[in-house]
Amino acid sequence: MTTPTLAIATNHLSYKYANGSTGLADITLQLPWGTRTLLIGSNGAGKSTLLKLLAGKTLSSIGEVLIGGHDPFRGGSDATHITTYLGTEWASNPIVRRDIPVTVLIDSVGGSVFPERRDLLVKLLDVDLRWRMHQVSDGERRRVQLVMGLLKPWKVLLLDEVTVDLDVQVRYELLDFLKQETEERECSIIYATHIFDGLGNWPTNVVHIQAGRVLKNLDYQKDISFVDGSADEKNGSSGDLQESFKFINEQQLLINKIKSLHPLALDWLVNDLSSRGTRVEDKNRVKWDDLKSQLEKFYDGSSDRITEYFKRNRTS
Numbered sequence: 001m002t003t004p005t006l007a008i009a010t011n012h013l014s015y016k017y018a019n020g021s022t023g024l025a026d027i028t029l030q031l032p033w034g035t036r037t038l039l040i041g042s043n044g045a046g047k048s049t050l051l052k053l054l055a056g057k058t059l060s061s062i063g064e065v066l067i068g069g070h071d072p073f074r075g076g077s078d079a080t081h082i083t084t085y086l087g088t089e090w091a092s093n094p095i096v097r098r099d100i101p102v103t104v105l106i107d108s109v110g111g112s113v114f115p116e117r118r119d120l121l122v123k124l125l126d127v128d129l130r131w132r133m134h135q136v137s138d139g140e141r142r143r144v145q146l147v148m149g150l151l152k153p154w155k156v157l158l159l160d161e162v163t164v165d166l167d168v169q170v171r172y173e174l175l176d177f178l179k180q181e182t183e184e185r186e187c188s189i190i191y192a193t194h195i196f197d198g199l200g201n202w203p204t205n206v207v208h209i210q211a212g213r214v215l216k217n218l219d220y221q222k223d224i225s226f227v228d229g230s231a232d233e234k235n236g237s238s239g240d241l242q243e244s245f246k247f248i249n250e251q252q253l254l255i256n257k258i259k260s261l262h263p264l265a266l267d268w269l270v271n272d273l274s275s276r277g278t279r280v281e282d283k284n285r286v287k288w289d290d291l292k293s294q295l296e297k298f299y300d301g302s303s304d305r306i307t308e309y310f311k312r313n314r315t316s
């Protein structure tokens with residue numbers, strides 16, 4: 001079977017939430033097989049919204065999404081079949097906090113069907129097979145989620161901040177493994193994170209998203225060769241891309257030195273903030289006092305259950 005050239009393609013994809021707010025606006029992306037795309041954006045930029053649309057968890061009637069050539073919304077079981085989405089919400093599912101042996105959980109998603117991958121992932125993510133799920137820490141629970149999620153050989157992997165509570169060593173091992181996967185078999189990854197350390201040489205593509213729009217979409221590997229002196233090869237690039245290359249050029253020494261995308265991400269996020277304006281400057285922003293009557297109506301006296309809950313659970 002021949003696989004379509006593109007792992008992930010979106011065409012003018014837009015999404016509005018039920019309250020009318022913009023989730024995504026006019027996103028067009030073309031990501032080939034073998035790519036590792038890092039999604040960079042400030043809180044609320046639209047990263048999770050995009051990943052959920054790609055995973056077919058959220059539907060949009062505006063624009064198009066193709067995963068391996070299949071539409072995950074409209075009769076797209078082929079697309080959902082090849083896609084693995086791992087988000088942070090998994091860990092708060094009460095089922096994975098019950099007294100269940102970790103072996104039972106891993107087996108329930110095919111641990112015995114993929115024994116080699118299972119053993120490799122258990123070792124890589126340092127999972128103790130004697131663990132029971134009600135006795136593990138948040139980071140340990142996250143490692144179990146990753147073993148389960150990565151077990152089946154996915155073709156498209158969508159990671160939404162799932163490395164945030166891993167310790168540094170396990171995170172590096174995982175990133176290396178994922179890199180190797182995209183180099184050895186036909187698959188692709190999109191990874192949304194706020195932690196940029198150790199990612200200097202990881203991505204093939206870097207996408208900057210702000211207020212639901214893609215501001216930059218860089219072929220990161222080409223940028224590196226540009227810095228190495230092959231500027232003439234970029235004659236056909238758009239002005240915007242040239243500008244990005246120039247910026248990367250300035251940041252490259254630092255990125256190489258500390259192997260982190262932190263300087264690039266920081267620059268983008270600082271620009272996001274200045275183009276949005278600070279919240280204090282936003283004249284349309286609702287003030288606390290504007291909502292006083294709403295608060296009074298909602299709380300209806302001191303016996304409110306929410307107030308009581310937080311009083312009871314106060315730690316300090």
Ligand SMILES: Nc1ncnc2c1ncn2[C@@H]1O[C@H](COP(=O)(O)OP(=O)(O)OP(=O)(O)O)[C@@H](O)[C@H]1O
Nearest residue numbers: 017019021023041042043044045046047048049050
């Ligand atoms: N159910 C919802 N209804 C209305 N607006 C929503 C809803 N969920 C998210 N949003 C808004 O959509 C925007 C994008 O949210 P999203 O979760 O995609 O951001 P993000 O880039 O993943 O942020 P973070 O880095 O904080 O996880 C935000 O402004 C958020 O407030």
